[in-house]
Amino acid sequence: MSASIYRLVYYSRNHVALDEVAFAAEVDDILAKSRANNVRDGITGALMFNAGCFAQVLEGPLDVVEAAFERIQQDERHGEVSLLTLEPIERRSFPNWAMGFVGMSDETASRFAGVAAASGFDPAHFDGNDLHTILRNLALEEERQAA
């Protein structure tokens, strides 16, 4: 029981100023905080930003995932949080990512911009599995580039 790992997927509306510098600073802050907390808690996952939305996957033991989600819920930097998936999983999809921000490297950013432009990407149109897959593919891409 204690070993079972859960996956939580949600998306939300970003409330952060859309000015690029301020936004980058906020994201840096969120990521720094997330990585520190998540390493401590044994949480892994990925975060994505696009078109005024955040989408995030969190993986880890249920109690810490719940606690992290509660903190995230209380964060004023976003709102209208839609929880898509909360389920036990066999293995982590982001074992090496305390919290990866996907869509940052030039390559994925442009790829991602393509997705956004072509299909009017909006997380609201995806379910938890879709989002999870998109985030995982983007993460794999970034790992390959880094390697």
Place this chain on the structure above:
Amino acid sequence: MKQDVRHNPEQAVTSSARILESLQHPVLVLDAAGELIYANATAAGSFGGWIVGLSLTDIFPDYLRSPAAGDHPTSLRLTTQKGEAFEALLSPLGEGETCVSLWPAAAVLDERTPERADDLTGLALRNPFMAALDHALAGADNRAGSLAVLCLDLDRFKVINDTLGHGIGDQLLKKVADRLRTACRREDLIARFGGDEFVILQRGITGVADAERLAARLVDLIGRTYVLNGHTVNVGVSVGVALRDAGLQSRDLLRNADLALYEAKRAGRGRYRFFEQGMDLQLHERRELEIDLRRALALKQFELAYQPFLDLSTDAVIGFEALLRWNHPVRGKVPPLSFISVAEENGLIVKIGEWVLMTACMAAASWPGDLIVAVNVSPLQFKADTLLTTVSTALERSGLAPERLELEITEGALLADTDNVLATLHSLRALGVKISMDDFGTGYSSLSYLQKFPFNKIKIDRSFVSGGGADSEAILRAVSGLGSNLGMAITAEGVETAEQLGRIREQSCTHVQGYLTGRPMAPDQVELFLQEQPIAQVTN
């Protein structure tokens, strides 16, 4: 001036009385027998008006007169009958008289010390909250709008407690408390008054805008999804807000916030409302209505009127819908729309519904042939768990054949606790009773409800009949088509003109009910009405 005072004792007395009267904290004077011989205005206001002549124990039941009052000032803690705590300083005035100065205890004690907090959430309890509110109102900052009281009530909390258990319910309350702390500032005091009732004192604000910002934030934040032990839980919160205004005491402010909360809930929950003048009047009127409604059954002020419905294939009357009427001696005929919601709010609808069922079955048993009586059943009656018994008792006592009773339910009945409701519906069906879906097209109109239970009949709301537009017609046709495919009869309600009747006939509706085919009538008119009608008698 000082010299004047010294030289004119009379004037000294009046001015010191005036000073005493103007003090913002209560001051009392006791005589040697322990009786109150003086109370300043604040004391009179705090302890219920004319208190001179009472003893100190009348006001503070926990006051034990010390054996020897002595001639030293003593300080002690006193609590009123209502549980408001005060720090008291008793100083002897000579000749056995004692002056008692009082300060709300919250002014002295930390509001958050553990024994004064709610065990589950760590929030303040009612008494310290009220003391703090008194204190804030007595404080230096007395601008209107300088403080706000917010009353909060969780929406759907009871359902969550009932379905997921108290353990999850408690966890939820803790997380709610946590979010309240996140939304509030240090200066604010948050209390839990019990259950899922929370109250916030917002201090040192500049006016409506500050209170509104907090209220909006609370509705957003508390309404966000919770994850508890792997369960996803959604609750909303309703908020009532009242701002400080000249002359308002703690109790008034709290009551105003509560009235506003009541309006927020009535407006559909999950929102905030500010107190407005007149809300108390509205509530008062609803209370009066409620009192009258409670008496109405005993005083036999209810009546049933019966409206015929026709089978379109034979154009014959095949039954009547029983419609509830309330004749109040002063109010006159009260329309159902204005009292059914009140009866549902306070649960009276269950008793009223029992009366309706019994009365309608009795009436129908006296009708000739196989005429059906249709009776409306409120979603609340399903919740009460007594519906099945009520129906079978009514059938037994009246001797009415079950096939002649038709129960009309609305989609609302299927919204919550669907499985239990379906089980009840199946048991009713097993008795032989007919079940129809009423007012179809007004609520969620989810077709899935039609799939969940094999209704005998769907009653299409009058708005689609009277509408007459292309849209209404298309919907009418779609629903009646669907109904006939599912083997359900279709009644078109509210048919008033021959032209409407003509359209209805073309659209595979099977039954019709409306002014055109017969108005609601008193029970004693039914017989005469039937004599003038060709009745489709089932021939054996």
